[in-house]
Each structure stands twice: as structure tokens, then as C-alpha cells.
Amino acid sequence: MQSIAENDLGTPARRSDQQVTLQIDGCEVTVPAGTSVMRAAALADAKIPKLCATDQLEPFGSCRLCLVQIEGMKGFPASCTTPVAQGMKVTTQNAELAKLRRGVMELYISDHPLDCLTCPANGHCELQDMAGAVGLREVRYGYAGANHLDAPKDESNPYFTFDASKCIVCSRCVRACDEQQGTLALTISGRGFDSKVSASQEESFLDSECVSCGACVQACPTATLSEKSLIEQGQPDHSVVTTCAYCGVGCSFRAEMRGEEVIRMVPNKDGHANHGHSCVKGRFAIGYATHPDRITRPMIRASIADPWREVSWEEAIGHAASELRRIQAKYGRDSIGGITSSRCSNEETYLVQKLVRAGFGNNNVDTCARVCHSPTGYGLKATLGESAGTQTFDSVMDADVVLLIGANPTDAHPVFASQMKRRLRQGARLIVADPRRIDLVRTPHIEAAQHLQLRPGTNVALINSLAHVVVREGLVKEDFVRERCEVDSFEKWRAFVADERNSPEAMAAITGVAAEQVRAAARLYATARNSAIYYGLGVTEHSQGSTMVMGIANLAMATGNVGRSGVGVNPLRGQNNVQGSCDMGSFPHEFPGYRHVSETAVREQFEKRWQVSLLGEPGLRIPNMFEAALDGEFKGLYIQGEDIAQSDPNTQHVTAALTAMECIIVQDLFLNESAKFAHVFLPGSSFLEKDGTFTNAERRISPVRKVMRPKSGYADWEITQLLANALGLQMNYTHPREIMDEIAALTPTFTGVSYARLDELGSIQWPCNAEHPEGTPFMHVGSFVRGKGRFMVTEYVPTAEKVNARYPLILTTGRILSQYNVGAQTRRTGNVAWHDEDRLEIHPHDADERGIREGDWVGVQSRAGETVLRARVTSRVQPGVVYTTFHFPESGANVITTENSDWATNCPEYKVTAVQVTRVSQPSAWQKRYQEFSRRQESLLGAAGHAGAPKAEAPRG
Numbered sequence: 001m002q003s004i005a006e007n008d009l010g011t012p013a014r015r016s017d018q019q020v021t022l023q024i025d026g027c028e029v030t031v032p033a034g035t036s037v038m039r040a041a042a043l044a045d046a047k048i049p050k051l052c053a054t055d056q057l058e059p060f061g062s063c064r065l066c067l068v069q070i071e072g073m074k075g076f077p078a079s080c081t082t083p084v085a086q087g088m089k090v091t092t093q094n095a096e097l098a099k100l101r102r103g104v105m106e107l108y109i110s111d112h113p114l115d116c117l118t119c120p121a122n123g124h125c126e127l128q129d130m131a132g133a134v135g136l137r138e139v140r141y142g143y144a145g146a147n148h149l150d151a152p153k154d155e156s157n158p159y160f161t162f163d164a165s166k167c168i169v170c171s172r173c174v175r176a177c178d179e180q181q182g183t184l185a186l187t188i189s190g191r192g193f194d195s196k197v198s199a200s201q202e203e204s205f206l207d208s209e210c211v212s213c214g215a216c217v218q219a220c221p222t223a224t225l226s227e228k229s230l231i232e233q234g235q236p237d238h239s240v241v242t243t244c245a246y247c248g249v250g251c252s253f254r255a256e257m258r259g260e261e262v263i264r265m266v267p268n269k270d271g272h273a274n275h276g277h278s279c280v281k282g283r284f285a286i287g288y289a290t291h292p293d294r295i296t297r298p299m300i301r302a303s304i305a306d307p308w309r310e311v312s313w314e315e316a317i318g319h320a321a322s323e324l325r326r327i328q329a330k331y332g333r334d335s336i337g338g339i340t341s342s343r344c345s346n347e348e349t350y351l352v353q354k355l356v357r358a359g360f361g362n363n364n365v366d367t368c369a370r371v372c373h374s375p376t377g378y379g380l381k382a383t384l385g386e387s388a389g390t391q392t393f394d395s396v397m398d399a400d401v402v403l404l405i406g407a408n409p410t411d412a413h414p415v416f417a418s419q420m421k422r423r424l425r426q427g428a429r430l431i432v433a434d435p436r437r438i439d440l441v442r443t444p445h446i447e448a449a450q451h452l453q454l455r456p457g458t459n460v461a462l463i464n465s466l467a468h469v470v471v472r473e474g475l476v477k478e479d480f481v482r483e484r485c486e487v488d489s490f491e492k493w494r495a496f497v498a499d500e501r502n503s504p505e506a507m508a509a510i511t512g513v514a515a516e517q518v519r520a521a522a523r524l525y526a527t528a529r530n531s532a533i534y535y536g537l538g539v540t541e542h543s544q545g546s547t548m549v550m551g552i553a554n555l556a557m558a559t560g561n562v563g564r565s566g567v568g569v570n571p572l573r574g575q576n577n578v579q580g581s582c583d584m585g586s587f588p589h590e591f592p593g594y595r596h597v598s599e600t601a602v603r604e605q606f607e608k609r610w611q612v613s614l615l616g617e618p619g620l621r622i623p624n625m626f627e628a629a630l631d632g633e634f635k636g637l638y639i640q641g642e643d644i645a646q647s648d649p650n651t652q653h654v655t656a657a658l659t660a661m662e663c664i665i666v667q668d669l670f671l672n673e674s675a676k677f678a679h680v681f682l683p684g685s686s687f688l689e690k691d692g693t694f695t696n697a698e699r700r701i702s703p704v705r706k707v708m709r710p711k712s713g714y715a716d717w718e719i720t721q722l723l724a725n726a727l728g729l730q731m732n733y734t735h736p737r738e739i740m741d742e743i744a745a746l747t748p749t750f751t752g753v754s755y756a757r758l759d760e761l762g763s764i765q766w767p768c769n770a771e772h773p774e775g776t777p778f779m780h781v782g783s784f785v786r787g788k789g790r791f792m793v794t795e796y797v798p799t800a801e802k803v804n805a806r807y808p809l810i811l812t813t814g815r816i817l818s819q820y821n822v823g824a825q826t827r828r829t830g831n832v833a834w835h836d837e838d839r840l841e842i843h844p845h846d847a848d849e850r851g852i853r854e855g856d857w858v859g860v861q862s863r864a865g866e867t868v869l870r871a872r873v874t875s876r877v878q879p880g881v882v883y884t885t886f887h888f889p890e891s892g893a894n895v896i897t898t899e900n901s902d903w904a905t906n907c908p909e910y911k912v913t914a915v916q917v918t919r920v921s922q923p924s925a926w927q928k929r930y931q932e933f934s935r936r937q938e939s940l941l942g943a944a945g946h947a948g949a950p951k952a953e954a955p956r957g
């Protein structure tokens with residue numbers, strides 16, 4: 001159904017160097033060749049009635065409502081499927097056309113319920129609009145004949161209904177699912193009068209292959225496919241453009257509102273990252289923002305054994321500040337620190353690191369990006385000179401070969417996955433390097449040319465063997481390397497990878513991938529016109545995460561695949577603002593803009609602006625904070641929007657460190673796992689309650705706009721400001737735009753960024769400065785940011801985490817589409833319909849050996865701990881490898897992950913844990929303790945009078 005704010009031009013825009021001029025109803029209009037007559041007319045303000053056409057989908061020409069007359073052409077061509085031609089003369093309105101269109105509408109309406117007044121689409125229905133537009137006044141056929149008015153409703157999807165009685169079989173939904181989403185879940189089954197829309201094999205939407213992206217709902221011109229929220233709450237009356245707060249794709253949405261109530265989220269056609277598409281999370285899973293579990297009043301307590309006490313903001317902030325100062329006075333300046341959030345805005349993250357550096361007087365600030373993409377920052381900076389991805393998402397449409405390593409975009413970056421699938425359906429080739437058979441290996445109309453199903457932990461061995469083939473088979477782009485890269489470093493690297501020990505044949509014993517497959521993949525990647533690498537946490541979350549990122553950059557440089565559209569090195573960032581939190585100086589060694597704290601000139605710039613003296617020594621990383629806490633040296637922590645007790649590895653180690661601290665201040669929406677160890681709870685705000693910006697995986701800074709007042713009274717940036725002022729660090733920002741102005745003044749890559757510029761351009765990819773006033777879609781064009789590209793030698797070093805007789809399997813972890821990260825948000829939405837527990841995937845061979853069947857409870861034991869999950873027996877994983885997601889705290893996925901980490905950045909090695917799996921009949925000892933502790937904490941929350949105290953999620957087994 002139509003969005004309240006969008007104009008539909010009928011067919012998609014065409015790109016062409018050739019322009020065509022024609023006349024529409026006597027007015028001249030010039031458009032690119034290939035444009036439809038319908039779109040040209042819309043651009044000339046001539047509205048042609050339409051039903052089966054929309055500018056988000058290729059024209060189909062089925063409804064015959066858009067007929068026009070064209071001088072010199074016989075009959076009445078459909079304007080949506082007729083391309084413009086030079087000198088064409090088109091008539092869009094006359095008596096004959098009106099009569100024909102009325103006849104078409106009459107047929108549609110004769111088989112359509114006349115319940116407009118009570119229909120949820122009333123006032124926003126294209127069928128209704130078209131009946132008005134063609135001047136329909138009567139329906140001569142009556143309703144006595146055969147019709148579909150009693151066709152059944154499908155209410156199975158938690159978010160939308162399918163009311164078949166209202167379907168006009170225009171096929172827009174089917175095409176949206178095919179073209180936009182790429183799931184191909186819908187078909188028109190039957191013929192003629194019996195034609196109907198079917199999900200998969202005539203299943204309910206919930207049981208079908210549908211992934212609930214909502215593209216069909218948006219495409220539907222009637223109320224057949226309608227959001228349940230719209231049916232229940234009624235029509236919105238205004239909309240505000242904002243940015244999704246889930247993943248690093250950064251989709252732009254119109255929040256359609258009535259007053260302060262969100263009626264629905266509609267993906268923004270003008271969104272540069274998503275072009276009007278979305279996934280189930282961004283479009284539908286926003287119920288957490290108003291969930292009764294939200295804590296909206298500040299609370300304090302003396303110890304974690306005490307009940308929480310609701311207090312005023314003044315008391316909470318005053319208490320937090322005095323505790324932090326007390327701890328510093330007793331244990332020293334470095335005994336406290338802060339953690340920024342990759343879910344909060346750039347401005348909020350900037351303020352937290354400023355509070356730590358200028359208010360706490362140390363550099364003990366770190367972020368959850370430590371545990372995901374810190375190796376990306378390190379590896380790309382060392383080789384290319386900038387810690388970020390090189391491309392736009394749209395660049396994939398120019399790629400001829402896509403090498404996807406350790407990433408599962410259909411689950412973790414779904415809107416980008418849809419775009420990538422579009423390109424793959426057009427004929428681009430795909431190489432997947434992943435221990436697991438992810439969906440993209442084989443999905444409708446797509447089959448990977450190679451699936452390099454390597455053993456977890458052997459990425460570097462694989463990338464070296466790919467490079468070996470490139471070097472030994474003469475596939476290096478010598479000109480590019482000579483002109484653009486440090487030749488010495490290249491020669492050293494070439495000699496290294498050319499060594500026989502790096503050959504695919506030698507490495508096959510390590511990676512488990514057949515040498516011939518590696519050779520074929522290397523040839524495919526190196527010889528295509530444009531080859532692009534996309535990678536995810538399957539690259540970074542390893543003991544050699546940084547080495548692998550450098551290996552990827554080496555391969556791209558050696559084959560000349562950097563510096564233009566269709567190529568590049570593209571980290572798929574997990575959370576909505578993980579790029580931004582890194583950009584904003586969240587790491588202990590860097591100021592905003594990735595400048596080391598030891599650089600005197602940079603430090604002086606910040607000292608001048610902030611009016612304090614700053615330390616030139618890096619502070620503590622998160623794991624160092626835990627160690628220091630266990631050593632009794634680190635006692636106070638301010639955590640904004642992050643749940644380290646659930647998300648960081650080796651849970652028992654983390655919780656022991658948290659228990660050892662004297663003042664933990666948690667600022668969040670819910671009593672999350674970390675808050676159960678806290679002494680001060682500051683109620684945070686959702687993305688709907690504040691202004692700011694997020695930066696996505698393309699370096700795209702997008703506006704986040706407030707659509708409702710903060711439930712707690714303050715946006716997160718205001719809470720940090722209150723705490724800073726209470727600590728004596730003066731902050732007087734009245735709006736986040738002033739914080740962005742300060743960021744721009746202090747950060748060379750942001751000097752051109754302002755809220756005014758964002759309003760004007762919609763979004764901006766940094767660097768944005770005098771040299772690039774409209775931002776930078778492609779990095780390293782002409783030369784690398786560091787001048788010459790530097791090749792790094794990437795020796796494969798096996799992980800210390802070894803399988804043996806006691807722990808014979810390797811556990812690796814990942815995400816699922818419907819849930820997000822620690823699940824605090826998505827677990828509180830209808831998305832649990834698709835995933836209500838984390839399961840352990842195990843290969844049939846390994847399951848058989850252990851007598852494990854589908855759905856059995858299994859104990860997963862590692863050197864760090866033990867947890868119990870239900871088994872899913874599947875050949876998606878290879879023998880010897882098991883896999884789980886980590887969206888539910890009681891699953892305890894991180895009870896079993898170890899403290900091994902990347903040598904350069906301490907990014908945890910989540911992807912490789914040696915485990916044993918056995919059938920069990922009861923929860924693990926940790927799960928029993930967790931359940932007891934959680935119940936106790938919830939009762940202490942209940943004591944503070946919170947009606948919405950979250951229920952203990954019982955461990956299963």
C-alpha cells in the first residue's frame with residue numbers, strides 16, 4: 001500500500017548516455033533512453049492511471065489501465081511497457097481512453113469487496129484512487145456471479161495479513177519478492193479466474209520460504225497485504241525520515257506516525273543504502289521500543305545483592321559521579337573507564353569518549369567493535385591507509401566476481417544481500433569461503449561457482465594459497481602494483497606467497513579445501529574485469545583476524561581490484577553504528593578520526609578545544625579492564641548501550657570481573673545481563689527518541705531523527721552530558737548538531753559534515769571535506785590514502801585452540817536473520833516466531849556417532865565452560881564442526897567461547913572453540929546458576945516497583 005509521503009513514477013529510472021525528447025499531451029519532456037512512456041509522463045506531471053506498475057519494479061503490463069495513444073502507432077499501447085522514442089507524441093487523456101479505463105476498472109471492482117469505509121487502506125488505496133481517477137460511477141456486472149469475495153485470510157505472519165478477497169492478481173507482490181528481495185517465495189498459481197497468489201507450495205506465509213521482508217506488502221496496491229499495525233492502529237498522519245538502528249546496512253526509513261505513535265516503518269525509496277527495501281527487523285521489529293520491560297526511571301543500589309531503588313535523575317547522576325570520584329581517589333586515576341556503544345549515535349559515542357579522556361582523565365575507553373571489527377581497522381590501515389571499507393553498496397552492481405569470505409549476508413546484512421543476489425542473477429559469479437553452507441551457496445537462480453568449505457581457523461592458509469596461485473600463474477596486475485604500491489613490500493610478499501608451503505596443494509591438509517577448487521577460485525577472482533571481496537566476522541573473530549584482513553587487502557591490490565566501482569575490500573559491519581563508534585575515537589589508543597593519542601599535535605588540538613590536558617598513553621582495552629578488575633585495580637565502569645556480560649567471550653570470566661568492581665553504571669533500555677551486575681541504572685533512549693547520526697558499513701553517515709519524546713525524559717547524549725557536568729567537565733550542548741559541529745572541527749575526514757549538509761544530501765560518505773564536499777563513494781581512487789599500498793607478509797599461524805580426543809569438534813558461531821546480536825531488542829518482538837531459541841547445528845555423521853537426534857538436548861563442553869542447547873542435525877555444517885547463534889542469554893554461547901584473541905587487537909576468537917558434544921537431560925551447572933541469579937536480580941528490580949520487570953528466561957533441558 002502507498003506510503004503517505006512518496007510519489008510513484010510508475011517504472012524504475014533508466015541510466016543511459018542518450019537522451020530522448022518527446023511530447024506528452026503537447027508538452028515536451030526529455031528523459032534517458034529506455035525510460036517508459038509512463039515515467040516520462042509522470043515527470044511531465046501527466047498522471048496516467050496504473051495498477052500493476054510501480055517505480056520499484058520492472059513493468060509487467062498486465063492490468064491494461066495505463067493505455068495511451070501514440071501518434072503513428074496502432075491501438076492503445078500500455079504506457080508502462082512502452083519505451084519512449086525521439087519525437088514521439090503521446091496522448092494520455094481523451095474520451096476513448098477514459099472509456100477503456102473505466103471498463104477495466106469496472107471488471108476489477110465487480111470482484112472486489114465494497115467495504116472501503118472500514119478497510120484499513122481507506123484513503124491510501126491505489127484501487128480506490130484509480131476508481132476515482134477514471135471516473136468510475138457504476139458497476140454493471142453485479143456481484144451475483146462467481147467471485148473471490150469469500151477467499152480466506154492468512155494471518156499467520158506476525159506482522160502482516162493476506163486477505164485474498166481483496167487481491168486483484170496484479171502480481172506486484174510476486175515481482176517484489178523476486179526482484180527486490182530475491183527470495184522468490186510467491187507465485188501466481190492457477191489460471192484465469194482461478195489465478196491466485198500462493199506462498200511457496202500453497203503454504204501459509206509463516207510456513208513458507210517468506211523471510212518477512214515486507215516488500216510485497218509495500219508493493220501491494222490494495223489492502224490484500226497489509227501491516228497488522230495499520231489494521232489495528234489506523235492510518236498515519238505524518239512521516240519522519242530516519243535510519244534503522246539494527247544492522248550495518250543502515251537502511252533509511254520513513255517512520256509513519258500518528259502523534260508520537262509509530263504506525264509503521266516504510267523503507268525510503270530515496271535511501272542511498274537501501275533504495276526502498278528493508279528486512280524484517282528494520283521494517284517490523286520495533287515493538288521493543290515501547291515494550292513494558294523498558295526501564296524508564298533511574299535506579300541505584302549499594303551492592304548487587306540489594307534491591308534497586310528508584311531515584312530522581314539528580315540523585316542518580318550525583319551518586320554515579322561521587323562514586324566514580326571516590327574510586328579514583330582511593331584506587332587512582334586509572335581505576336575507572338567507559339564503554340561506548342555501536343548501537344548509539346556518533347554524537348553519543350563521541351561524548352562518552354570525551355567524558356573518559358577529558359573527565360576521567362585517562363584513555364580507558366573501548367567499544368563493542370573490539371569484539372567484532374577491530375582487526376578490520378588494524379589490517380586495512382596497515383595496507384591501504386584507512387580503517388574502513390572501500391566502496392558503496394551499489395558498487396556490487398558493477399562486480400563481475402564476488403568473493404564472499406566469512407560473511408552470511410542473507411542473515412546478517414539482508415538488504416545488501418538482496419542487492420548482491422540481484423547482481424548474481426544478472427550473471428556475476430560467486431565464490432563463497434565459509435565453513436558452513438550458507439544460503440548463498442545455492443539459492444533460487446544462484447549457485448556459487450566455488451564453495452571453499454574451509455575448516456574454522458584456517459582463513460590465512462586459504463588466502464595465502466589463493467595468492468600463491470595468482471603469483472605463480474602470472475595473474476598479478478603488474479602495472480597496478482608498480483604504479484600504486486610499495487614495490488619492496490610487494491616483492492617481499494610475492495616471494496613469501498610463491499613459496500611452495502603456501503601452495504593450495506600444501507595448504508589443503510590444513511584448510512580441508514581441495515587444491516583444484518582453490519586454483520579455480522583464484523583464477524576466477526584474478527581474471528575478471530571487476531572482482532570485489534566482501535567479508536564479515538568470519539574473517540575478523542580469529543586469533544589471526546588482523547592477518548587475514550591484511551591478506552585480503554594484499555590479494556585485492558595484487559589483482560588491481562581497488563579504487564573504482566565494482567571492486568574493493570568491503571567489511572560487512574555488524575551493528576548499525578559499529579563504523580561510527582570506531583570513527584568517533586572509541587578505542588583507547590585513538591582520538592576521533594583514527595589518530596593516535598601519542599601524536600602531540602593531534603592531542604594539542606583536542607586539549608585546546610576541550611580545555612583540559614590529555615594523556616598521550618593508550619588506556620585499557622575491554623579485556624585489560626577485566627584483568628585489572630580481577631587484580632583489584634579497576635573498580636568503576638560506565639557502560640552506554642552495550643551488554644558485555646552476554647556478548648563478550650568466556651562469560652564466567654567477565655561476570656567475575658564485573659562482580660569485582662565497586663561501581664558499574666549501565667545506561668540501557670532494559671535490565672540486560674550486564675545491568676544485573678550494576679549499581680547505577682540510567683534509563684536510555686531508543687533510536688526513535690533522539691536526533692543524531694549513524695555511520696553504516698559504506699562509511700555513510702545518515703540522519704537519525706526523533707519521532708517521539710524520550711521515555712525516560714532524556715536522550716542518551718543528554719545523560720552523558722549530565723554525568724560529565726556532575727564530574728566537573730562542562731558540556732553545554734543544546735542539540736546533537738552542535739556535537740557534530742565539534743566532531744567536524746576536530747576530525748579531518750569530517751570537516752564538511754553538518755546537519756544542514758545531511759538534510760541537503762540525505763546522507764554522506766566520509767571523507768567529506770574541502771577536497772570531497774559531497775563525500776567519497778570510492779576510496780583509494782588514483783592513489784591509496786597512505787600514498788602507496790603496502791603488502792604485508794601473512795604467515796599462517798595455527799590457533800592455540802586445538803581439537804583433541806577430549807574436545808574433538810570445533811564450535812563456530814553466527815547470526816540469524818530474525819534476531820539481532822544479544823537479542824535484547826528482537827527477543828521482545830514478534831520475531832521470536834522464527835527463532836525462539838539458539839540451537840546447535842551438528843552434522844548427521846557427528847550426531848549419529850553420539851546418538852543425537854534432531855531436537856535432543858545436548859551438552860556443549862569446552863575448556864572454558866559448558867552449556868546445553870537443543871540439537872539441529874544438518875549437513876549445512878561439515879563433519880567435525882558445530883555451529884550456534886548467540887541471541888539468547890540462557891543459551892550461554894559465550895560460556896563456552898575462550899579468551900583467545902587476535903594477536904593485534906584482542907578481538908576474541910569467537911569462531912573457533914574446541915568442544916565435545918554429548919546427549920544430556922538437564923541444564924548445565926552454569927545455566928542453573930544463571931537462572932537462579934537472574935530470578936534474584938529480577939526480584940530486586942521488582943522491589944523498585946517496576947511493573948515491567950522482565951521475566952526470567954528459564955534455561956531449557
Ligand code: SF4
Nearest residue numbers: 177210211213214216
Ligand atoms: S515478505 Fe518478502 S520474502 Fe515474504 S513474500 Fe513478501 S516479499 Fe517475499
Ligand code: SF4
Nearest residue numbers: 167168170171173220
Ligand atoms: S496481493 Fe496485492 S500485490 Fe499481490 S497480486 Fe494481490 S493485489 Fe497484487
Ligand code: SF4
Nearest residue numbers: 244246247251279282
Ligand atoms: S538490512 Fe539492516 S539496516 Fe536494513 S532494515 Fe534490515 S536490519 Fe535495518
Ligand code: FES
Nearest residue numbers: 052061063064080
Ligand atoms: S500499469 Fe501498465 S499495464 Fe498495468
